[in-house]
Amino acid sequence: MADVEQEFEAAAQYVGAAAAGGTLSDAQLLRFYGLYKQATAGPCDAPKPSFFDRRGRAKWQAWKDAAALSMEEAQRQYVQLLSEALPGWAGASAAGSSGAAKRGGGGGPVQSRMADAAEDSEGPDAAPPLLQAARAGDAGAAAAALQAGADPDQRGNDGETALHWAADRGHIAVLQLLLQHGADVNAADSDGLTPLHYAALAEQRGAAEQLAAAPGMRLGQRNGDGETPADLAPEGWAFLQGCRSGGEEA
Amino acid sequence: MAGDPAGDGLAERLRAALGAITMDGSDGRRPKANYAFWGTQPVAQFNEQPGSTVTDGPIDKPKTVADVCKEPYGLPQNFEWVTCNIDSDAELKEIYELLSAHYVEDDDNMFRFAYSKEFLRWALQPPGYQQAWHCGVRVAASGKLVAFISGIPATVRVNACALKTVEINFLCVHKKLRHKRLAPVLIKEITRRVNLHDIWQAVYTAGVLLPKPVAECQYWHRSLNPKKLIAVGFSRLAPRMTMARTLKLYKLPEAPQTPGLRQMEDRDVPQVTALLASYLRHYLIAPELSEEEVRHWLAFQADVIYSYVVESPETGRVTDLLSFYTLPSSVIGNDQYDLLKAAYMFYTVPGATPLPQLMNDALILAHSTGHDVFNALDIFENEKILKELKFGIGDGKLRYYLFNWRVARDIPASKVGLVML
Incomplete structure (x- = not known):
């Protein structure tokens, strides 16, 4: 029992390092994930993530797939899976990290990162379906929402439209669909930022090029702080030139 | 994200998730049943019962410099002790390179501390520093620096007691040698060198849970x-x-x-x-x-x-x-x-x-x-x-953590x- 557990812990550490090194495929990582959760937390009782959360659903499914296993059996299968995928791991692990040097194990500071804020991805999503689809880059769902009569310019909490989301995330297919359905290319959010401002800030060049070329686009539009999209864009976006603040207005 | 076959960063997300996994397993939120090395050291242990009779004080029986071994601890064959000279650019560069490649990483191996040489000089040479406390291990044959530990003098007040201490830092062992259990030897050796200066307490920090944090x-x-x-x-x-x-x-x-x-x-x-x-x-x-x-x-x-x-x-x-x-x-x-x-x-x-x-x-x-x-x-x-x-x-x-000092x-x-x- 103790041996299985020890071997499992060593294997889990090894998988962590191997995952960062890119030696394991996504499919393998998902199976490791599912077995790990089953081995440490037991059966999955989390609700199924929303349709748009593709990663969340993949991970949730992997955990569910291991539901029939006891925790010990999940540990055993985890080690076995690693031994099949990377037969030399046990030797490499003994010679490599013992875990003691990680996170300053023997003394010293800690390499801490920002922890994910759980609260902003949990709880019901109050955004209208069209905005959710634009955020997720799901052109099918966006088309369905528009078909069902959704206003292409409906607003989210910050006065942003679906076009803002598509621009911010660089989802070109959704962006084109919205433009085809007459979405307002100059729509300003509550701070006066247009979709093109968003694309410039988020450095989504493809989206910015589409927007800049869209009919009716006013390139020199300023936000609440008096900045044009060109003011906010990275260097070298020649297609926005001529509309920097102080420059000639388009 | 380009070049990610899943197209939407699935691989990155999973790697991040797996990073979180290893944290669950090894971050040590709960004490282990026994600590092979720290169980033998004069540090507060988890199984000690906190009681009103305990007052702040040293854990070891009082010793004098005369009690301290004059010889360095033994190293595995083919390794030797070296006192690093921080004033030498070449030797500082060796420490810098050892730490750059082998010091603390996050659980996901995405970031590793990269102290600059100027930073190391600042950190290792405060007033009253002792060169002997810049303690390295070399491979005897090649001369390659493969491990390091440092102490710097500091007066630290803990509750009402002002303690003459060292701050221990930069403990680092080459990744390929982690199975040789050099870290305990480094800790014992720096302790010996510090004890020779009639200093019996130390302060150090770590991310992991060891016996037993003061904070x-x-x-x-x-x-x-x-x-x-x-x-x-x-x-x-x-x-x-x-x-x-x-x-x-x-x-x-x-x-x-x-x-x-x-x-x-x-x-x-x-x-x-x-x-x-x-x-x-x-x-x-x-x-x-x-x-x-x-x-x-x-x-x-x-x-x-x-x-x-x-x-x-x-x-x-x-x-x-x-x-x-x-x-x-x-x-x-x-x-x-x-x-x-x-x-x-x-x-x-x-x-x-x-x-x-x-x-x-x-x-x-x-x-x-x-x-x-x-x-x-x-x-x-x-x-x-x-x-x-x-x-x-x-x-x-x-x-x-405090070495050889217990707090109530x-x-x-x-x-x-x-x-x-």
């Missing part, structure tokens, strides 16, 4: 350059937040807001020493710093230590102090960036200026000097102000007034 503190991070932090995987874009809004949220003014704020200068040392001493009195574990030490630790040096004071326009007196140090990390395996430049909060004393304003100026200054993130612990009075300054909680804890009661993070590099 447990939480890391917090404030994004200064959110786009880069997201690109390198230090933080992630909240699923329901646009990048545009994220950038707006963390945007900072270009210049500090407090009138009279300026770089600290040598002439400020006496006033800053007094200011610090009276502030640190409120904490249960804190350094006692001489003028000479303040001159060393707080002399402004770009890319190492940034120190500022507020000088009252009316009286010309120094009323406040703020400082942070620079600790970059290598970004492992990112095409776009290879270095993450982090500022860490150092000693900051609010006097005439409210702490939130002073800290906000620290953020502004750290941002304008090219730092990507500002890190702080929930020590001092920070816990009260971190959220309003848009710090997010970190995934790492820092534990403080654990010290809460808000009563910690000691910053270790």
